[in-house]
Amino acid sequence: MPILERMSNNMLKLENVFVNYANIQVLHGINIEVKAGEIVTIIGANGAGKSTTLKAISGLIPKTLNSSIKFLDEDITSLQAEKVVERGISLSPEGRRIFPDLTVTENLEMGAYLRAKDKEGVKNDMKEVFTMFPRLEERKKQSGKTLSGGEQQMLAIARALMAKPKLLMLDEPSTGLAPLIVKDIFEIIKQVNKKGTTVLLVEQNAKIALSVADRGYVLKNGNIVMEDTGKNLLKNELIRAAYLGESTYKEKKA
Amino acid sequence: MNFFLQQLIQGISMGALYGLIAIGYVLIYNAWGVLNFAQGDMVMIGAFAILIAHVYMGLPLLIAFPIAIIMCCIIGFLVEISAFRPLIDANNTRRLIATIGVGIFLRNLVRVIFGADPYPFPSIFGNTAVNIGELKIIPQNIWNTVIGFGLVILLSIFLKQTHIGKSMRATAQDREAARLMGINVKKNMSITFIISSALGGFAGMLICPVFFVIPTLGTLMGNKGFAGALLGGITSNPGSMIGGISLGILESFGAGYFSSSVQAGIAYAVLFLVLIFLPAGLLGKKESRKV
Ligand SMILES: Nc1ncnc2c1ncn2[C@@H]1O[C@H](COP(=O)(O)OP(=O)(O)OP(=O)(O)O)[C@@H](O)[C@H]1O
Numbered sequence: 001m002p003i004l005e006r007m008s009n010n011m012l013k014l015e016n017v018f019v020n021y022a023n024i025q026v027l028h029g030i031n032i033e034v035k036a037g038e039i040v041t042i043i044g045a046n047g048a049g050k051s052t053t054l055k056a057i058s059g060l061i062p063k064t065l066n067s068s069i070k071f072l073d074e075d076i077t078s079l080q081a082e083k084v085v086e087r088g089i090s091l092s093p094e095g096r097r098i099f100p101d102l103t104v105t106e107n108l109e110m111g112a113y114l115r116a117k118d119k120e121g122v123k124n125d126m127k128e129v130f131t132m133f134p135r136l137e138e139r140k141k142q143s144g145k146t147l148s149g150g151e152q153q154m155l156a157i158a159r160a161l162m163a164k165p166k167l168l169m170l171d172e173p174s175t176g177l178a179p180l181i182v183k184d185i186f187e188i189i190k191q192v193n194k195k196g197t198t199v200l201l202v203e204q205n206a207k208i209a210l211s212v213a214d215r216g217y218v219l220k221n222g223n224i225v226m227e228d229t230g231k232n233l234l235k236n237e238l239i240r241a242a243y244l245g246e247s248t249y250k251e252k253k254a
Numbered sequence: 255m256n257f258f259l260q261q262l263i264q265g266i267s268m269g270a271l272y273g274l275i276a277i278g279y280v281l282i283y284n285a286w287g288v289l290n291f292a293q294g295d296m297v298m299i300g301a302f303a304i305l306i307a308h309v310y311m312g313l314p315l316l317i318a319f320p321i322a323i324i325m326c327c328i329i330g331f332l333v334e335i336s337a338f339r340p341l342i343d344a345n346n347t348r349r350l351i352a353t354i355g356v357g358i359f360l361r362n363l364v365r366v367i368f369g370a371d372p373y374p375f376p377s378i379f380g381n382t383a384v385n386i387g388e389l390k391i392i393p394q395n396i397w398n399t400v401i402g403f404g405l406v407i408l409l410s411i412f413l414k415q416t417h418i419g420k421s422m423r424a425t426a427q428d429r430e431a432a433r434l435m436g437i438n439v440k441k442n443m444s445i446t447f448i449i450s451s452a453l454g455g456f457a458g459m460l461i462c463p464v465f466f467v468i469p470t471l472g473t474l475m476g477n478k479g480f481a482g483a484l485l486g487g488i489t490s491n492p493g494s495m496i497g498g499i500s501l502g503i504l505e506s507f508g509a510g511y512f513s514s515s516v517q518a519g520i521a522y523a524v525l526f527l528v529l530i531f532l533p534a535g536l537l538g539k540k541e542s543r544k545v
């Protein structure tokens with residue numbers, strides 16, 4: 001992967017990131033690193049601050065104190081969301097957030113909003129996205145709100161890909177999807193990653209997330225409490241008990 | 255039969271202007287999530303703008319129109335940055351009150367400058383009626399209809415086909431998601447506001463020869479446009495045009511078959527009836543998607 005080698009090894013670096021909502025602090029100085037080419041996941045219970053972390057990176061919410069977020073060695077801590085996309089970070093947000101009254105094609109065009117001049121490229125990428133998600137192609141003229149939950153999730157991911165991001169951030173891509181479709185979606189995430197896109201993934205489904213991830217962080221009440229390779233975390237007893245819904249009893253039986 | 259057709263044509267032509275005003279309410283409601291009670295006053299601003307450009311400055315209409323439209327755009331933009339943008343995250347009541355306030359301000363500003371007396375405005379399209387069979391159609395009626403529909407069709411092509419138009423719809427549907435796409439949400443919301451102001455202003459310019467130009471013109475026309483928008487469902491662009499036209503026709507029949515005092519009450523009757531019996535309007539969404 002020559003392209004990746006030329007890039008800074010540290011693609012994304014969060015140092016000491018604090019986030020407050022009104023008076024409540026929800027992120028207490030977290031440190032996260034994502035290296036070029038990796039799939040990194042953040043797991044944690046409801047309300048741990050996973051979505052907040054992704055929103056903070058994408059520029060949707062302000063950071064406080066001495067927070068620092070660097071992307072490709074450039075400081076992006078105080079960049080607004082629309083500028084962060086320009087740098088090459090795309091977020092497929094929690095709850096899909098597709099445009100309900102735009103068609104599937106229009107939703108994808110909006111994903112490529114900043115690439116309007118590259119008509120040829122956008123057209124090709126749209127084709128590629130349609131081969132990844134054939135269901136979307138079948139429904140390309142339908143408005144977003146008429147899609148099923150799973151199809152909307154595919155559209156949200158596809159839309160984020162249309163920006164041709166260097167770093168793709170996915171917030172709970174498996175929510176509300178049938179197990180088979182979850183498997184498909186994670187296959188696609190792996191494919192996208194193999195083609196050179198770095199991935200930062202937030203998941204409720206810790207098992208599948210850790211199994212595709214190179215590395216994982218465990219977020220608890222706004223603090224990173226553990227950090228390891230996906231494999232090790234998957235084997236870790238504490239993680240298994242707390243996030244994989246397995247009791248030690250079951251563990252022994254298996 | 256002829257009388258019926260005559261009234262129908264009259265109604266459609268007036269309704270086309272109501273539709274233009276109504277669509278302004280809808281565009282702003284969708285993008286900003288607030289009813290703009292200063293929309294009617296943009297109609298008045300349009301009327302005064304063409305009065306200044308054509309009557310005072312003596313410019314020919316072909317030049318006066320574009321200048322008046324530019325004036326409307328500028329004033330619309332000023333209204334946006336002074337009364338809308340600062341309150342974008344405020345609660346709905348405060349935002350609503352701000353739109354009412356800015357309307358009162360515009361009305362009185364114009365009254366201070368021009369006085370409260372009505373100004374007559376010469377006919378724009380001439381007074382020679384066109385005869386079609388036994389029907390006599392005055393040019394104003396034809397042109398209002400053509401321009402009203404023409405502008406709405408242009409707007410819809412702009413919103414459906416162009417890159418910026420699509421991004422404006424995306425912005426109205428989910429502002430945060432739009433930012434994640436790299437869409438300049440502030441710019442798009444300004445453009446939406448300016449277009450709404452210009453459409454309202456345009457209606458005001460076309461209506462000048464029919465009504466006198468007075469500072470309170472906006473209150474009257476704003477109510478009609480609002481009734482049209484509500485009848486159309488407040489979230490739908492085509493709906494607002496249909497609502498405006500329906501209102502125009504109802505009024506014209508009311509005046510023709512009953513009396514002009516009936517006509518004056520129709521917009522209010524429509525407002526009440528729609529609010530009670532058809533809250534989603536003709537083409538509106540059943541549930542509100544605004545948070
Ligand atoms: N807009 C907001 N205003 C105030 N508090 C908020 C806001 N958004 C999130 N919070 C709080 O911040 C904390 C972290 O929320 P966040 O959405 O990041 O959690 P999460 O880890 O993504 O949870 P989940 O798994 O349920 O999606 C929660 O306690 C939540 O209540």
Ligand SMILES: [Mg+2]
Nearest residue numbers: 050051052094
């Ligand atoms: Mg979340």
